[in-house]
Amino acid sequence: MPSGTSSRPASAAELAAEIKTAVTGGEFDTHAPVVIAMPYGRVFFSNFRTDVTSDESVRHLLKFEVEDDFPIPFDDLVVDFCSSREVQGQDREFLVGAVSRSELHDCVKTVREAGFKCSMVSADACALHVATASDQERANDVGSVSLYADRCRTILTIGEGNRLMCVRYLNNSDSPEGFARTLKREIDLTWRALFNAAVPARTKILLSGATGIVQDLSEVLSKEMDFDIVQLAPFTRISRLSQQKDSELVVALGLALIGANKQSTALDFLAADKVKAEQTAKTKRSALVFGCLLVATGALLVAGLFVRLKALEAEHQRITQKIREVFTQTLPEEKRIVNELAQMTEKVGVLRQQWDTLAAEIHSRAPSLRILQRISERIPQGQNVSVSGISVTAESVRLSGVAPSFEAVDNVVEIVGQVPEFDSVELRNVDMDPTSNKVRFSLLIAVESR
Secondary structure (H helix, E strand, O other): OOOOOOOOOOOHHHHHHHHHHHHHHOOOOOOOOEEEEOOOOOOEEEEEEEOOOOHHHHHHHHHHHHHHHOOOOHHHEEEEEEEEEEOOOOOEEEEEEEEEHHHHHHHHHHHHHOOOOEEEEEOHHHHHHHHHHOOHHHHOOOOEEEEEEOOOOEEEEEEEOOEEEEEEEEOOOOOHHHHHHHHHHHHHHHHHHHHOOOOOOOOEEEEEEOHHHHHHHHHHHHHHOOOEEEEOOOOOOOHHHOOOOOHHHHHHHHHHHHHHOOOOOOOOHHHHHHHHHHHHHHHHHHHHHHHHHHHHHHHHHHHHHHHHHHHHHHHHHHHHHHHHHHHHHHOOOOOOOOOHHHHHHHHHHHHHHHHHHHHHHHHHHOHHHHHHHHHHHHOOHHHOOEEEEEEEOOOEEEEEEEEOOHHHHHHHHHHHOOOOOEEEEEEEEEEEEOOOOEEEEEEEEEEOOO
């Protein structure tokens, strides 16, 4: 498809029509894989260095590491790498290519509108490298240079063996002599950056492109540069095209070889975008599954809370019933039951008031009973003290009992001595009971005279 002379770029519909006309008018297998290169100026290259060893891991982190290296918004960025090499230490250096996702989809759509399904989208520089690498002599070179020039672009590639290591797009609007000097400087700088050494003498430059431009460049480069300039004849190894002399078709040949070689390491932006789409779909599926699990977990929690609430309600009813049973057993005379707790509290208050009244009566009218009350109040149950006998007179009280130890007896004397109505407390007898190993004691308590 020859380049048009109009400065206006062809529309997508015009380009689709031209593709359809070119394919149907030639001897093409329309069922063969369709490989295209992104338009000139729409692919960007960069070198990326990392210590990550797995290619799969590199693909996952690649976009985030190189997002600032390309003039494409992050959400529209599609990246892929086509080769790598080991550098100092454990690092590896990758040649990374990037395109805009929207422009990629436009190219694929144009081919689809021409009636074909695109199987791979690569770059013209990759196609140039694959075509020139098919030359057996080039494949044996440790480091080699390829140059392609036509009316709209100049591509410089540097490879190592069969690996494409660096790509440069140059502007050849200068005079042939000026462009040769620019090209020599670019080759020197790029070679030194890649291999940390000067370009070896008599390095071979494989030159291809538009016939007139290639002839002019070959003459000038031979004079200006100490390189071996070799004009590429890319079709000599292809039997049906062995007579083809136009090296401007080298990019198209490279794309065809990429499609024929299923294990080619050329960039494939369509596959990279598909992987991203699959990752996005996988992420959405994971989010959906997580959401379903979250909803299911919430439902289980709500169901658990509902069951727990039912259990608490049943327990509350059981306790309420038990309170009703205790209330009816304790206060059988109560016939009208409204609030068991409130009614029992009220009854306890009445009984306490009656007890206080009885205690006041005991205090004023029954001194002996009051003394017994005081003693029983003062000797706590925790002392394990047993009173075996007590006698009360108007002036004194005699008390005998058994305690677990002498210390317990001293505590009883101290506690009883704190009763306000007692003038004094005297320990009269204290000894050990040989049969029970407990301490027997007797107290004489002087009562306060009234």
